[in-house]
Amino acid sequence: AAFAVARRRCSALASVGEFASDVAARGGEMWVFSYGSLMWQTPPEVRALKRTRATLHGYERSFCVYSRNYRGTPESPGLVLGLQPAAGSKCEGVAVCLGRPDCELAIVSLEAIDAQEMIAQDNPLPVYVRRLATL
Structure with missing residues (x-):
């Protein structure tokens, strides 16, 4: 499966452009791993072309x-899902092709996901697609 892996966090429009340039240099598509x-x-505003288990x-x-x-106030923040390192563990999710x-x-879709979902991730991580079949 052609699957681009970003090594940098997408946290601003400049880095979204940087991620897109990195993927373009590899000749691939932009994929995002979703776990929540x-x-x-x-x-x-997100257009998902394909989805597959990851x-x-x-x-x-x-x-x-x-x-x-999403789950709190400035005075009392709430907890939302994130990813934590855990040896021997795995997180099942869905890979979304933009x-x-x-x-x-695709860029508009990535910007929307970055603004909503990628608030706390420091480093996007490699994800291995089991099979490339739409869900």
């Missing part, structure tokens, strides 16, 4: 990220 609500529901080894899903936006990086809709 993004598995079932994407933001309205596994992230060495990490587990955990309520470990404090949020003032398309080729030269497609404007």
